[in-house]
Amino acid sequence: xxxxxxxxxxxxxxxxxxxxxxxxxxxxxxxxxxxxxxxxxxxxxxxxxxxxxxxxxxxxxxxxxxxxxxxxxxxxxxxxxxxxxxxxxxxxxxxxxxxxxxxxxxxxxxxxxx
Numbered sequence: 001x002x003x004x005x006x007x008x009x010x011x012x013x014x015x016x017x018x019x020x021x022x023x024x025x026x027x028x029x030x031x032x033x034x035x036x037x038x039x040x041x042x043x044x045x046x047x048x049x050x051x052x053x054x055x056x057x058x059x060x061x062x063x064x065x066x067x068x069x070x071x072x073x074x075x076x077x078x079x080x081x082x083x084x085x086x087x088x089x090x091x092x093x094x095x096x097x098x099x100x101x102x103x104x105x106x107x108x109x110x111x112x113x114x
Contacts (some may be wrong), residue, residue, distance in 0.1 A: 003097045021047045025088040029099060032080035041103045077104045 010027045039052040057077055064070040076088040088094055 001099070001102070003057045006094070006096050010088060010092060010094065011020075013094075013112070017091065019091055023091075025091065026068045026083040026085050027088060027096075028030060028035050029096065030082065030085055032082050033099065034080070038103060041100055045100075045104055047107060082095055 004103075007027045014025065029079055030110050036054060039050045043050045043052065060070065060073070060077055064074055
């Protein structure tokens, strides 16, 4: 999971840092987050309408027969992907935006459009 503000920051720092030339950097959380964990963070901050229920895999597999976007998610169902961000942390002395801030800022942004 990534915050666009972190991605933008690392993009700019990479342009200014000669040690970054020709290298790729992962800008993401070190640990994958489950949707239930994200929902719990949001819910614990007063957003009661957030559901922590997870759609069963058989339902997602059924929906993919009718929805092209759901079909493309097949490979991700039930899996977690972690990234090694150590070179990003070390090269740029980067401290990612906290997940709590990421979640709450996202909710507030969505609310502003409602």
